[in-house]
Amino acid sequence: MTGIKDVAREVEMSTATVSRALRGLPGVSEETRDRVRETARRLGYVPSPSAAGLATGQTRTVAVIVPFVTQWFFAAVVQGAEEELRSRGYDLLLYNLAGDPAARHRVFSTSLLTKRVDAILVLSLTPSRDELASLEALGKPVTIVGADLPGWATVRIDDHLAASTATQHLLDLGHRRIAYIGGSTEGALDFTAPVERVAGYRATLAAAGVPHDPALEADGDFTVAGGMRAAAELLELADRPTGIFAASDEMAIGALRAARDRGLRVPEDLSVIGIDDHEMADFFDLTTVAQPVHEQGRVAAQLVLGALGSDDWDPEQVVLPTELVVRRTTARPCGTPGP
Amino acid sequence: MTGIKDVAREVEMSTATVSRALRGLPGVSEETRDRVRETARRLGYVPSPSAAGLATGQTRTVAVIVPFVTQWFFAAVVQGAEEELRSRGYDLLLYNLAGDPAARHRVFSTSLLTKRVDAILVLSLTPSRDELASLEALGKPVTIVGADLPGWATVRIDDHLAASTATQHLLDLGHRRIAYIGGSTEGALDFTAPVERVAGYRATLAAAGVPHDPALEADGDFTVAGGMRAAAELLELADRPTGIFAASDEMAIGALRAARDRGLRVPEDLSVIGIDDHEMADFFDLTTVAQPVHEQGRVAAQLVLGALGSDDWDPEQVVLPTELVVRRTTARPCGTPGP
DNA sequence: CTGAAAGCGCTAACAT
DNA sequence: ATGTTAGCGCTTTCAG
Secondary structure, eight states, X not given: OOOHHHHHHHHTSOHHHHHHHHTTOSSSOHHHHHHHXXXXXXXXXXXXXXHHHHHHSOOSEEEEEESOTTSHHHHHHHHHHHHHHHHTTOXXXXXXXXXXXXXXXXXXXXXXXXXXXXXXXXXXXXOOHHHHHHHHHHTSOEEEESOOOTTSEEEEEOHHHHHHHHHHHHHHTTOOSEEEEEOOSSSXXXXXXXXXXXXXXXXXXXXXXXXXXXXXXXXXXXXXXXXXXXXHHHHHSTTOOSEEEESSHHHHHHHHHHHHHTTOOTTTTOEEEEEEOOTTTTTTTOEEEEOXXXXXXXXXXXXXXXXXXXXXXXXXXXXXXXXXXXXSSOOOOTTOOOO | OOOHHHHHHHHTSOHHHHHHHHTTOSSSOHHHHHHHHHHHHHHTOOOOHHHHHHHHSOOSEEEEEESOTTSHHHHHHHHHHHHXXXXXXXXXXXXXXXXXHHHHHHHHHSOTTTTTOSEEEEESOOOOHXXXXXXXXXXXXXXXXXXXXXXXXXXXXXXXXXXXXXXXXXXXXXXXXXXEEEOOSSSSSOOSHHHHHHHHHHHHHHHTTOOOOGGXXXXXXXXXXXXXXXXXXXXXXXXXXXXXXXXXXXXXXXXXXXXXXXXXXXXXXXXXXXXXXXXXXXXXXXXXXXXXXXXXXXXXXXXXXHHHHXXXXXXXXXXXXXXXXXXXXXXXXXXXXXX
16 A cells, blocks of 8 residues: 555655645645655645545544435435546545434534544435534534524525415415315424424415414325325315315425326316425426525535635525426316416 | 543553454453443544554445436436445445546546445446446446446346347337437446437337337437427437337436427327436326336445455356336327227 | 554655 | 644553
């Protein structure tokens, strides 16, 4: 295994010079730098991250904590973050919680991450008070994707607005019986999104003078199967909804299926709208409120890397825009006169 | 930041003893061990991976190289691997190629990974000759998921058999015009699967005495959109197929949509079968050949960790079973008498 | 069963 | 512009 000493010996210089030359530090003649670079390349020299890390206290690695990699949304955010990190020479350590509370506890509680990474990206889960304290205690830059946490660096969409946009779209089409499929607003993995989205739904309905009907709110667990179950219930209601707003595209897709199973036509008998603009949304002709998924990963990585640069970091709160994408699962309810 | 010295001072012992005690090495009295453990816990001591790595030459980290994290299959394999690795105290460094040839080249060519990880997991992409040479040169345990590479540790399914099972299922139902949607068999990310699957399809057809028709083979790029495009072409054929075998569920789902767009009923007018048992397969009532996805990740991790234990490693080739899952997208072609 | 001391491979002051 | 000299925090002989 060739080390820095081998390179130094070869160019007949000290390891210090080699180190400086290779890292582009000032105080090395151009000629020396070239010679060192060339020699290092020829010898196949690769610096040891362990040694460099021990000497500098930096690992050039960031931890990405994600609830479920298998969910498209998270995978896409991870991908965005990975691109940005790699382009800046950072490695990405993946911590997949996969709904395991023990895993979650381990990752947050012990300072497992302290000496392992330079910064942390937390995806779409709101850390508990204790967990926030642990994160803070790490004394490392942390960026949270998908949560609204004053004082912390966050990147997210305006969930309240997104929900409002979706609900308003249905209202504008003439719907009044509008159901909501969301996720439980508490639990081991408590996102901010569920809370804000249901609030946006309610507020928009209220603003339109539509009375709130708790029977129209169902829990779809943010999965296709859950969305299907929830929609099935809603569609059994005596006074069934004419429109369903699902807080995620996956649940909306489940709702589509539930409608089909009952012989309901979409959008003639039932309108369905989601949030995300999932990979498969176009495929399902699903009307949705699109959010920049990949972009959230990139921006989060940028934020956290920015912090690594300057020492007086001001945790920024980035809110990325959403956009209504009208496809073919929403229309005026039957019997409504056209515009 | 509390280090091993702090713990040593506290228990009034040498750092050597503390190190031994904490790592469960022999030669430490039970009493001392307990006291050290307790003190370390109290002080919130966490060993520095950089320092330990420098001293031992081990990083307790494994690299996982994946073509696209956003594809469910890969994400699921990663999740399986992550669980296994974490349970054994290893960290997972994610390298997402995302179709970027430059990224791929960087990861494989330079010995970037040499001093960074103890072992490597390569998912579902067949390394080129050069890449294999680089991997070999690392001198670290490597396990490849989804490829059949004699001499290397691999875990995969029998792709030929899976394709054969799918094709035979269609044949058994009475289909004769059976189309195949696969992926290009060459390219930057050349999997083993495409090659083996198309071969299985052809062989099974041949064995049944069905003449080979190149017009019935289309490229679906292993994506939903690609599957839809490919199926659209196939269904425009004058003598169109009565059955479509897609080499992945995502392409099969695309085919389903293409059929629907043309007003074809599935399975009455067209049978469709895939491979994977994708998360959404059940939802689409898709008949498929299921493969153990999560399991492949776990087993791959086990293999590679096993290698880390013993020094005379015998690279094992694990083939996991597949299973035909008949749902409701396949049936006898119209006009065929029942059994 | 425990301790002293010598590194692991690199970086960072401080010299020159 | 380059070299010398200490470490970084842990593990590991080798002694005792």
